[in-house]
Amino acid sequence: MDFRLPPESVELAEAVREYLAGTHGSDVLRRLDAGGNRDLRIWQGLVEMGLTGLLVPESHGGLGMRLLGGALIARECGRACLAEPLVDTALVAVPWLIARGETGDLAAIAAGEKLVALPHTINPWVADGEGAELASVDPLRNLVAAPEGAGDDPLLLDLGALTSAAQLVGLSEAMLDQAVAYAQVREQFGHAIGGFQAIKHKLADVAVALEFVRPVLWRAAQAMDDGLASAPLHVSHAKYAATDAAYLAAESAIQIHGAMGYTYEVDLHFWMKRTWALSGAWGDRNFHYRRIEDAALGGAHPLGPQHTFA
Amino acid sequence: MDLAYTPRQQAFRQEVREWLAAHVPAERLVTLERKEGFDQHVAWERELASGNWGMVTWPSEYGGRGLDLIEWLIFEEEYWAAGAPLRANQNGIFLLGPTIMEFGSDEQKARFLPPMARGEVIWAQAWSEPGAGSDMAAIKATARRDGDHYVINGQKTWSSRASFADWGFGLFRTEEGSRRHKGLSFLLFDLEAPGITRRPIRQLHGDPGFAELFFDEVRVPAENRIAGEGEGWKVAMATAGFERGLMLRSPGRFQATAARLMALLRETAERASPGLREDVVRLWMNAQAYAYNTYQVAARIMAGGSIGAEASLNKIFWSELDRAMHRAAMHLLGPAAELRTLPDGRANEWLEGYIFSLSGPIYAGSNEIQRNITAERLLGLPRVGAG
Numbered sequence: 001m002d003f004r005l006p007p008e009s010v011e012l013a014e015a016v017r018e019y020l021a022g023t024h025g026s027d028v029l030r031r032l033d034a035g036g037n038r039d040l041r042i043w044q045g046l047v048e049m050g051l052t053g054l055l056v057p058e059s060h061g062g063l064g065m066r067l068l069g070g071a072l073i074a075r076e077c078g079r080a081c082l083a084e085p086l087v088d089t090a091l092v093a094v095p096w097l098i099a100r101g102e103t104g105d106l107a108a109i110a111a112g113e114k115l116v117a118l119p120h121t122i123n124p125w126v127a128d129g130e131g132a133e134l135a136s137v138d139p140l141r142n143l144v145a146a147p148e149g150a151g152d153d154p155l156l157l158d159l160g161a162l163t164s165a166a167q168l169v170g171l172s173e174a175m176l177d178q179a180v181a182y183a184q185v186r187e188q189f190g191h192a193i194g195g196f197q198a199i200k201h202k203l204a205d206v207a208v209a210l211e212f213v214r215p216v217l218w219r220a221a222q223a224m225d226d227g228l229a230s231a232p233l234h235v236s237h238a239k240y241a242a243t244d245a246a247y248l249a250a251e252s253a254i255q256i257h258g259a260m261g262y263t264y265e266v267d268l269h270f271w272m273k274r275t276w277a278l279s280g281a282w283g284d285r286n287f288h289y290r291r292i293e294d295a296a297l298g299g300a301h302p303l304g305p306q307h308t309f310a
Numbered sequence: 311m312d313l314a315y316t317p318r319q320q321a322f323r324q325e326v327r328e329w330l331a332a333h334v335p336a337e338r339l340v341t342l343e344r345k346e347g348f349d350q351h352v353a354w355e356r357e358l359a360s361g362n363w364g365m366v367t368w369p370s371e372y373g374g375r376g377l378d379l380i381e382w383l384i385f386e387e388e389y390w391a392a393g394a395p396l397r398a399n400q401n402g403i404f405l406l407g408p409t410i411m412e413f414g415s416d417e418q419k420a421r422f423l424p425p426m427a428r429g430e431v432i433w434a435q436a437w438s439e440p441g442a443g444s445d446m447a448a449i450k451a452t453a454r455r456d457g458d459h460y461v462i463n464g465q466k467t468w469s470s471r472a473s474f475a476d477w478g479f480g481l482f483r484t485e486e487g488s489r490r491h492k493g494l495s496f497l498l499f500d501l502e503a504p505g506i507t508r509r510p511i512r513q514l515h516g517d518p519g520f521a522e523l524f525f526d527e528v529r530v531p532a533e534n535r536i537a538g539e540g541e542g543w544k545v546a547m548a549t550a551g552f553e554r555g556l557m558l559r560s561p562g563r564f565q566a567t568a569a570r571l572m573a574l575l576r577e578t579a580e581r582a583s584p585g586l587r588e589d590v591v592r593l594w595m596n597a598q599a600y601a602y603n604t605y606q607v608a609a610r611i612m613a614g615g616s617i618g619a620e621a622s623l624n625k626i627f628w629s630e631l632d633r634a635m636h637r638a639a640m641h642l643l644g645p646a647a648e649l650r651t652l653p654d655g656r657a658n659e660w661l662e663g664y665i666f667s668l669s670g671p672i673y674a675g676s677n678e679i680q681r682n683i684t685a686e687r688l689l690g691l692p693r694v695g696a697g
Contacts, residue, residue, distance in 0.1 A: 200685030
């Protein structure tokens with residue numbers, strides 16, 4: 001029993017965080033919003049860090065990491081509000097292709113030459129499609145109608161839900177950081193507003209929520225890595241809890257930004273809108289709640305203190 | 311990351327489970343907030359000690375088993391799942407014990423820890439004063455040095471367990487005219503010492519769980535001071551950290567409550583609204599999340615890490631979770647929620663638990679204080695009152 005994150009995954013995630021903090025700032029988000037939603041230089045940087053091959057086996061030119069490491073990277077993609085379609089290809093499609101034994105495209109994916117977005121019946125629309133047909137609230141998310149006959153593979157659903165939950169955690173952390181930074185500099189009544197308890201307590205509540213979502217996320221990723229029968233329950237728990245935390249983080253952040261937060265000029269809106277988009281993707285809150293209720297009340301999952309890791 | 315228990319851990323779980331199954335009292339004990347119940351709980355402390363289960367994480371030289379934190383979590387899971395009684399000596403086990411281990415002299419460790427482990431001395435805490443609750447630096451009670459003794463005068467209040475316990479610990483002002491957190495010392499005292507008057511306070515549930523203590527020229531040997539004279543604040547902050555942190559509220563307790571709550575939901579399913587049903591399932595998820603978080607912190611501490619201001623996040627979460635679970639149960643019980651004894655003759659444990667749960671967000675530093683600590687020390691926001 002050792003519930004700590006693997007150091008090599010943490011180190012890689014920190015490197016990705018630094019890379020994205022340096023190259024994918026709000027100026028980039030605004031430029032992409034104004035024209036075109038990709039920046040191939042940033043994409044190439046991600047490829048060079050090995051992220052497109054993160055979950056690809058070493059025999060096919062990848063890093064051979066497990067989903068837990070993938071969840072850490074998805075969290076960084078959320079934190080940076082990344083516009084590049086890394087998660088769908090590298091963290092959802094790759095493990096699904098591997099599970100089905102379809103390894104033909106893996107080398108091309110790892111090399112950053114091929115993008116894959118898999119349709120699923122739970123998503124009426126597919127993100128990052130060619131030629132956006134539908135306007136998403138998230139200006140960086142190109143939606144196209146899902147093709148007819150999209151499958152309903154349960155593994156694919158869990159992969160999408162897990163990585164969405166991870167991105168929601170990263171988005172929430174970034175929104176908390178932005179709200180804290182703003183509360184430190186914005187003055188009213190002669191004081192930085194962050195000195196007022198009403199502001200402090202609101203931000204503390206977001207910190208509490210996130211503190212108790214993160215281990216649920218790691219638990220879900222590890223359950224999938226370990227192939228547990230209870231993995232769908234843990235994934236749904238993570239998606240449900242991450243959705244609630246992300247809405248709390250977004251609403252708290254805009255409230256603390258005040259009227260400034262209600263403008264397109266302050267960056268916060270990119271993160272909020274990604275939050276709303278991902279909350280509904282790969283099974284919305286209600287869908288995941290139903291799965292949890294069925295498992296917990298239906299007796300499929302043993303309850304009680306002796307079953308924490310059962 | 312490896313979430314499988316080792317064979318050794320599994321064997322340990324089995325050992326704990328079997329011992330508890332053979333020893334946990336079949337009859338529910340009377341609440342330890344009453345003298346009769348307190349005595350029953352003390353007897354249970356001694357029963358636990360007879361099996362060497364009193365202080366499982368303590369070093370064996372002080373009466374413990376030297377177990378690591380993961381084994382402690384396993385022990386606690388089994389303890390609460392078995393429906394074992396509340397610990398009468400929790401102030402000693404979880405607060406004073408670790409404090410003495412960190413700051414006490416070898417002589418003090420040998421003198422105070424083994425009797426604590428054996429359940430022979432039950433400890434009360436004497437932190438608060440009428441004017442010093444969450445603002446503990448406002449303490450006024452004095453301890454004047456007189457040769458090799460201190461002479462204590464003043465008043466403490468809301469002292470948990472002090473109505474019936476044997477010894478107490480608290481902070482006293484040893485430097486005349488000192489202010490705030492300076493000039494305080496951490497002293498241990500016999501509650502039977504001449505000059506101490508205990509006035510039990512009836513709590514919300516009607517029982518005298520805590521007490522006011524009045525000190526009138528009470529003589530305490532100087533050797534009962536933990537750490538140096540004037541270093542009391544530093545020691546007390548460490549104790550408060552233990553109180554908010556991992557040890558006092560193990561996840562097994564809240565998971566056991568969540569499991570009972572889910573069972574109550576099944577019993578009352580035909581009355582429960584969809585909203586209430588979702589509340590309950592969500593609270594069950596939160597009890598699980600609390601357990602995961604604790605395992606993660608425990609693994610980090612075992613690898614050499616520490617727990618700092620995160621203890622405040624932990625305290626906010628468990629205390630509000632506990633209250634919310636009991637509130638949900640009150641709603642599930644509907645009209646029966648008001649009964650002290652249910653129609654089937656059982657005590658209404660949910661009502662008692664709900665009343666008790668209301669104290670969680672208040673004691674050990676109110677949750678408002680914990681939110682300030684979180685905002686200032688973890689998020690880096692300006693201190694209260696500062697611009």
